[in-house]
Structures are given as C-alpha cells and as structure tokens.
Amino acid sequence: MSSSCSVKLSTIVEKINLVPNKENSSIIYDFYNYMQEKGSSENHQVNNLKVVLDLANFIGSNVTFYNIQRKEHIISFLNTKIKNSDIDPEKNGLLPGIIFSRG
Numbered sequence: 001m002s003s004s005c006s007v008k009l010s011t012i013v014e015k016i017n018l019v020p021n022k023e024n025s026s027i028i029y030d031f032y033n034y035m036q037e038k039g040s041s042e043n044h045q046v047n048n049l050k051v052v053l054d055l056a057n058f059i060g061s062n063v064t065f066y067n068i069q070r071k072e073h074i075i076s077f078l079n080t081k082i083k084n085s086d087i088d089p090e091k092n093g094l095l096p097g098i099i100f101s102r103g
Contacts, residue, residue: 009042009049013032015049016028016049021060024064028049028053058080059073
C-alpha cells in the first residue's frame, strides 16, 4: 500500500462529513465500510467514493439516495460529467475509465 494512495483515500473519506444530506452521508459511510470489509483496493474505493460524493452533492440537502426514483435524475447528474468538445473532440468520454460511443 502506498502512502500517497492512503492519504488520498483518507481525504476522500473526510469529505463524507461535508455531504449536505446527513442520511446520504450515513449511506456513503455504510458503502465505504462495505468496500473495506470486502477488501476492495484503495483505488477502487477512491473512484467509487468520488462518484457517490459528487452525486450526493449534486442532489443536495433535500433529496436522499432513496428518493431518486427516475432515471432522469441520474442522467441529469451524468450530463454534468460529460467532457467538453475541446477536451474530448470525438465525444467518447464521460467519466474517467468509462467510455461511451455516441454514434
């Protein structure tokens, strides 16, 4: 385990307290603990926590993950992650490590 990865994970975990909805914060902690128990790599934990934290911050303080009922809510969030055409002129990238072809 490299110390730089540990620092990065600990930094991400500290951000869970900053989630505007405390129920979502609790859910994210449960998810983090689950990944820990299952032996997920630090890199996997960091990547998953970044996305879940971004989603929690996107939906704000008045909505819990349990309240997300429509795919449009998720699509709206994912649309904020699409790279602009200057960075991704072929429009293949969405999130790091996830490639979608839009033909």
